[in-house]
Amino acid sequence: MITLLQLVINGLALGAAYALVALGFVFIVNATGAVNFAHGDLVMAGGYVAFGLGALAPIPAIYLLPLVAILMFVLGVALALLAYFPLINRPPSTVFISTLLCGIILQNAFVVLFGPQAHAAPPLLKSGITHIGEIEISIQAMGTMVVAAILIASQYLLFTRTQIGRRLRATAEDRQMAQAVGIPAFALIASTFGLGTALAGIAGALLANQFFVYPTGGIPLSVYAYIAVVIGGWGSIAGAVIGAMIISLFQVVVSAYVSYAAATGLLYMTLLLIFVVRPQGIFGERVQRRA
Amino acid sequence: MKNPALRGFPTSWRHGSAAMLGLGLLAMSSGLAQSADAYLPIVMPITGFMSVEGGSQRNGAVMALEHAPGGKTIDYPVFDTGTSATGAATALDKALSNGKPIAAAVTVFGTEMVAMMPVAAEYKVPLLTISGLAKITESGNPYIFRFLPNDREIKVAHARYVVEKLKKTKIALISDTTAYGQGGFALLQEDFTKLGVKPVYEDSSIAPDTKDMSPLLAKVKASGADAIVVHSVAAPMALIVKQAKAAGITLPIINSSSIVEPTATALFEPAELNGVCAETPSAPETRATPKIKEWADAYKTRFGLEPDGLALGQYDGVMMVLTLIAKGAKTPEDLRAALQKETYEGVAMTYKSNGKGDLSHDAEIVCWDGTSRIPKVVAHYAGADMVLK
Numbered sequence: 256m257i258t259l260l261q262l263v264i265n266g267l268a269l270g271a272a273y274a275l276v277a278l279g280f281v282f283i284v285n286a287t288g289a290v291n292f293a294h295g296d297l298v299m300a301g302g303y304v305a306f307g308l309g310a311l312a313p314i315p316a317i318y319l320l321p322l323v324a325i326l327m328f329v330l331g332v333a334l335a336l337l338a339y340f341p342l343i344n345r346p347p348s349t350v351f352i353s354t355l356l357c358g359i360i361l362q363n364a365f366v367v368l369f370g371p372q373a374h375a376a377p378p379l380l381k382s383g384i385t386h387i388g389e390i391e392i393s394i395q396a397m398g399t400m401v402v403a404a405i406l407i408a409s410q411y412l413l414f415t416r417t418q419i420g421r422r423l424r425a426t427a428e429d430r431q432m433a434q435a436v437g438i439p440a441f442a443l444i445a446s447t448f449g450l451g452t453a454l455a456g457i458a459g460a461l462l463a464n465q466f467f468v469y470p471t472g473g474i475p476l477s478v479y480a481y482i483a484v485v486i487g488g489w490g491s492i493a494g495a496v497i498g499a500m501i502i503s504l505f506q507v508v509v510s511a512y513v514s515y516a517a518a519t520g521l522l523y524m525t526l527l528l529i530f531v532v533r534p535q536g537i538f539g540e541r542v543q544r545r546a
Numbered sequence: 547m548k549n550p551a552l553r554g555f556p557t558s559w560r561h562g563s564a565a566m567l568g569l570g571l572l573a574m575s576s577g578l579a580q581s582a583d584a585y586l587p588i589v590m591p592i593t594g595f596m597s598v599e600g601g602s603q604r605n606g607a608v609m610a611l612e613h614a615p616g617g618k619t620i621d622y623p624v625f626d627t628g629t630s631a632t633g634a635a636t637a638l639d640k641a642l643s644n645g646k647p648i649a650a651a652v653t654v655f656g657t658e659m660v661a662m663m664p665v666a667a668e669y670k671v672p673l674l675t676i677s678g679l680a681k682i683t684e685s686g687n688p689y690i691f692r693f694l695p696n697d698r699e700i701k702v703a704h705a706r707y708v709v710e711k712l713k714k715t716k717i718a719l720i721s722d723t724t725a726y727g728q729g730g731f732a733l734l735q736e737d738f739t740k741l742g743v744k745p746v747y748e749d750s751s752i753a754p755d756t757k758d759m760s761p762l763l764a765k766v767k768a769s770g771a772d773a774i775v776v777h778s779v780a781a782p783m784a785l786i787v788k789q790a791k792a793a794g795i796t797l798p799i800i801n802s803s804s805i806v807e808p809t810a811t812a813l814f815e816p817a818e819l820n821g822v823c824a825e826t827p828s829a830p831e832t833r834a835t836p837k838i839k840e841w842a843d844a845y846k847t848r849f850g851l852e853p854d855g856l857a858l859g860q861y862d863g864v865m866m867v868l869t870l871i872a873k874g875a876k877t878p879e880d881l882r883a884a885l886q887k888e889t890y891e892g893v894a895m896t897y898k899s900n901g902k903g904d905l906s907h908d909a910e911i912v913c914w915d916g917t918s919r920i921p922k923v924v925a926h927y928a929g930a931d932m933v934l935k
Binding site: 261262265266269363366370371374375384391393462466467469472475503507508515517519 | 595598755756768793812
């Protein structure tokens with residue numbers, strides 16, 4: 256029983272990191288409708304920024320996170336200028352491909368700048384584990400869960416309770432109409448890419464301590480983010496979090512009882528089942544357009 | 547003066563990787579082969595998931611080629627295989643057709659080697675490799691020369707150390723799902739069986755991108771294992787070791803050689819490596835002999851990195867070829883014949899072909915004591931020690 260509880264806690268900790276990844280992904284989806292397949296590589300970029308800053312100033316990552324977020328915001332705006340705005344009136348698949356290509360460019364840039372090997376970013380507070388009763392949990396995992404909870408709540412409040420959130424949603428729904436009523440759609444879209452990328456960067460900084468950062472490490476993360484959003488419901492923040500948790504629980508809890516390969520197979524079988532039974536996802540609306 | 551804050555950034559890799567962006571230009575420059583004494587292209591994975599290992603072996607080859615004995619000048623353009631079989635075959639074809647090669651220094655990656663072998667047979671040019679994949683010298687291709695022990699031999703050293711030196715009999719045997727991981731897993735199963743040990747836990751389903759190893763470690767704990775044996779590429783292996791230590795698992799962990807790479811050990815605090823061991827063809831970073839120390843210091847000066855066994859194996863292999871060229875080998879056929887019969891005293895060991903193209907038959911077991919990232923050699927295996935009946 257203790258082992259199961261331990262695995263569930265570990266799964267939730269990993270799920271918190273995946274949720275942060277999915278959160279940045281859904282942020283851009285919600286505001287622009289664009290599927291950003293460079294998202295996993297942007298997570299790695301955040302990891303590299305944290306690693307680089309950590310090498311320059313060996314302090315806990317919690318002090319580095321604001322700078323990571325700012326630098327990643329700039330990178331996100333650059334991504335929008337390069338891969339989204341020139342193609343804004345093209346079919347969604349064009350943006351899909353352009354972000355995919357940007358991801359590949361980023362992977363090669365990582366190799367040139369940091370080499371092909373893995374690196375570890377500094378811990379959020381410090382290394383080590385703490386105990387809750389008989390359950391062990393790493394301090395980094397606890398920190399990740401706290402940061403994820405704060406950012407998830409912030410994003411939910413932003414989209415549902417603020418004027419800027421309503422404008423972002425209006426822009427995603429119908430950009431021309433939003434512009435017609437005076438919403439600065441292009442500035443909002445650029446900011447959205449910036450904020451989504453900042454979230455990716457924070458996720459990367461948190462993941463890069465326990466799980467390292469390396470050039471191709473973002474590829475599965477892009478896939479997980481996409482799956483989490485599909486499972487949870489396209490554009491749903493709560494759905495993305497639940498989707499991320501389902502993925503991590505399969506990876507950590509289910510794989511404790513069957514092999515990793517079988518757990519992965521079961522995860523994708525579950526995904527297919529969700530497609531059949533509830534194609535709009537757990538929290539999705541019935542009528543949606545998927546990219 | 548170097549900025550100490552930039553210690554985490556591998557300068558030579560940045561320079562090396564930037565140089566790789568001009569591979570096309572480098573390849574074109576092989577026209578210069580006409581003015582050199584010999585043309586010996588380097589065809590290795592400079593990009594892709596084997597680029598760490600490929601970078602090490604390239605460095606080893608370059609270091610030898612920069613110091614060719616007998617005043618010979620060698621033209622050695624670098625071709626990137628991209629860590630893919632088709633990329634490897636294409637790159638080798640281009641390299642060999644782009645001059646009059648006497649040999650080629652080629653990939654560490656077994657999958658790429660398999661793709662390259664027909665190309666070597668077609669051009670009749672010796673390939674100098676450090677790939678461990680056993681079958682590449684078991685297929686009758688006379689142009690393959692290997693300067694690291696093959697996996698079949700080195701896994702014997704791995705298994706014997708666990709069973710005979712550590713006296714462990716309840717083994718948890720783990721590998722990843724790569725071809726390297728699967729191949730080593732099967733060989734270790736075979737070797738443990740020959741040693742009379744049946745692992746109490748076996749798992750060869752670890753995907754290279756697996757992040758949380760706690761389910762694996764929970765199963766290892768539940769199995770009652772007294773040692774963990776891992777054969778894997780670097781990333782999952784590093785996570786297994788790191789998370790086992792964080793979970794308070796004190797069992798000895800005996801790994802394959804990927805963890806000996808300086809870029810892998812850099813991921814750990816020294817204390818996390820306490821009780822961790824690995825097999826390796828050689829361990830130049832230990833500077834165990836004056837000869838190895840001299841070479842390792844020169845390597846570090848040249849590339850700004852600690853050396854590893856891959857770099858040293860490739861260095862010795864290329865240097866043996868350069869020595870044979872200095873002694874009069876003028877054609878690929880001269881060289882092939884000489885490689886089959888000559889004995890060469892290298893930095894790491896003595897090289898002598900077994901008739902199939904395997905010239906290296908030594909392996910070491912290194913362990914960390916928790917005080918440094920540099921391991922210590924705790925056992926040496928050679929020749930008949932690396933064969934189990």
